Amino acid sequence: xxxxxxxxxxxxxxxxxxxxxxxxxxxxxxxxxxxxxxxxxxxxxxxxxxxxxxxxxxxxxxxxxxxxxxxxxxxxxxxxxxxxxxxxxxxxxxxxxxxxxxxxxxxxxxxxxxxxxxxxxxxxxxxxxxxxxxxxxxxxxxxxxxxxxxxxxxxxxxxxxxxxxxxxxxxxxxxxxxxxxxxxxxxxxxxxxxxxxxxxxxxxxxxxxxxxxxxxxxxxxxxxxxxxxxxxxxxxxxxxxxxxxxxxxxxxxxxxxxxxxxxxxxxxxxxxxxxxxxxxxxxxxxxxxxxxx
Amino acid sequence: xxxxxxxxxxxxxxxxxxxxxxxxxxxxxxxxxxxxxxxxxxxxxxxxxxxxxxxxxxxxxxxxxxxxxxxxxxxxxxxxxxxxxxxxxxxxxxxxxxxxxxxxxxxxxxxxxxxxxxxxxxxxxxxxxxxxxxxxxxxxxxxxxxxxxxxxxxxxxxxxxxxxxxxxxxxxxxxxxxxxxxxxxxxxxxxxxxxxxxxxxx
Numbered sequence: 184x185x186x187x188x189x190x191x192x193x194x195x196x197x198x199x200x201x202x203x204x205x206x207x208x209x210x211x212x213x214x215x216x217x218x219x220x221x222x223x224x225x226x227x228x229x230x231x232x233x234x235x236x237x238x239x240x241x242x243x244x245x246x247x248x249x250x251x252x253x254x255x256x257x258x259x260x261x262x263x264x265x266x267x268x269x270x271x272x273x274x275x276x277x278x279x280x281x282x283x284x285x286x287x288x289x290x291x292x293x294x295x296x297x298x299x300x301x302x303x304x305x306x307x308x309x310x311x312x313x314x315x316x317x318x319x320x321x322x323x324x325x326x327x328x329x330x331x332x333x334x335x336x337x338x339x340x341x342x343x344x345x346x347x348x349x350x351x352x353x354x355x356x357x358x359x360x361x362x363x364x365x366x367x368x369x370x371x372x373x374x375x376x377x378x379x380x381x382x383x384x385x386x387x388x389x390x391x392x393x394x395x396x397x398x399x400x401x402x403x404x405x406x407x408x409x410x411x412x413x414x415x416x417x418x419x420x421x422x423x424x425x426x427x428x429x430x431x432x433x434x435x436x437x438x439x440x441x442x443x444x445x446x447x448x449x450x451x452x453x454x455x456x457x458x459x460x461x462x463x464x465x466x467x468x469x470x471x472x473x474x475x476x
Numbered sequence: 477x478x479x480x481x482x483x484x485x486x487x488x489x490x491x492x493x494x495x496x497x498x499x500x501x502x503x504x505x506x507x508x509x510x511x512x513x514x515x516x517x518x519x520x521x522x523x524x525x526x527x528x529x530x531x532x533x534x535x536x537x538x539x540x541x542x543x544x545x546x547x548x549x550x551x552x553x554x555x556x557x558x559x560x561x562x563x564x565x566x567x568x569x570x571x572x573x574x575x576x577x578x579x580x581x582x583x584x585x586x587x588x589x590x591x592x593x594x595x596x597x598x599x600x601x602x603x604x605x606x607x608x609x610x611x612x613x614x615x616x617x618x619x620x621x622x623x624x625x626x627x628x629x630x631x632x633x634x635x636x637x638x639x640x641x642x643x644x645x646x647x648x649x650x651x652x653x654x655x656x657x658x659x660x661x662x663x664x665x666x667x668x669x670x671x672x673x674x675x676x677x678x
Contacts, residue, residue, distance in 0.1 A: 414580070
């Protein structure tokens with residue numbers, strides 16, 4: 184890992200997550216909903232551009248030849264705009280409108296599946312349905328978590344999932360995808376830290392409210408790439424996003440009703456069980472040092 | 477009888493005139509003969525590469541599966557050409573784990589981009605050797621490369637099949653194709669490629 188890798192992959196996203204969230208929180212209670220989408224998108228994009236560059240229109244014209252992950256340099260900003268716009272609508276967008284936007288984004292995200300020559304038409308259909316369902320569940324989980332929980336918990340959960348996803352992707356064959364996920368997790372970590380400080384001071388601005396589209400695109404998209412093009416197992420990838428999917432369910436339990444920081448930490452601990460399983464799977468299947476050869 | 481002789485004579489004369497017209501003159505042959513077609517013999521051909529590791533050692537690897545063909549005539553280089561396709565999945569650096577990593581998204585991304593291809597655009601004489609220019613497509617990106625080619629000669633193979641042998645060398649900067657993993661760190665950006673080809677006419 185080079186110094187620029189470390190800067191764009193950890194230091195800058197962490198500082199950005201913390202700083203931008205602090206800036207967004209200055210608006211007071213009920214403000215700063217844009218922070219979630221913007222912080223996570225910028226934190227990810229810095230590393231993406233550093234490692235892969237920005238997908239230029241000339242390259243994109245030959246769209247079947249574009250590396251799958253390269254599309255994220257366009258999709259993530261779009262997702263951020265979508266997240267901010269949806270959250271700023273008064274009155275809120277109807278379920279049908281949000282569903283159409285979700286479907287459009289998911290179709291764009293899953294289009295590489297259609298291009299995969301190694302799959303039969305039935306395989307493509309099953310793949311599209313399976314990945315599409317997982318992404319809808321992820322979107323739904325991230326959306327509900329951001330709506331009902333504080334910034335510390337919401338960003339913290341994203342940071343945990345992102346970190347484990349990075350380790351799983353890295354262990355199973357792709358340092359590139361691991362670095363992309365790592366930068367994303369670092370941005371979420373910085374924002375979670377700021378959220379925790381605010382919560383300790385009794386403030387709970389909805390900083391994470393707009394994060395769902397970006398979480399779905401980055402976490403879902405990069406893990407999908409790891410499954411399709413690297414050796415990451417579908418089970419390990421699904422375990423990485425499972426905490427976000429089931430978080431709203433846990434929120435309905437007695438533990439979920441308690442708002443203390445201790446209770447939130449305990450919930451994060453419970454939700455880390457699938458993440459530990461994902462790490463174990465990756466560890467058992469692949470050597471702990473895949474690049475030492 | 478007389479009539480049939482006249483007809484036969486006329487036919488022979490016609491045939492001889494037609495025959496003369498069909499036999500090309502030496503001058504016409506030089507301008508119209510297409511270069512001979514050859515098919516790469518993978519059993520007697522190799523594609524090896526080397527990359528600098530930690531700035532001090534060259535690590536070598538090879539691709540075990542590739543195919544292609546060429547049409548070559550030393551007197552008609554304008555119409556001579558070569559094209560080949562390499563199966564990215566067949567990379568072999570004598571280390572299974574490293575090969576798995578090389579097939580993945582950090583390097584060749586072999587599931588999405590299963591082949592690396594080369595197609596020449598021009599072949600020029602360069603002293604005793606040749607200079608082949610063309611486009612190398614890797615990771616979905618086509619970029620120009622120039623190879624120095626040494627022609628080793630021709631031979632008669634089994635069953636009298638005409639063989640041709642040559643060796644091409646070129647360098648490429650892999651980051652231009654988007655293969656950036658390890659560049660600026662432990663792995664070099666420059667890749668030296670040597671292609672040793674034996675091809676069979678036909």
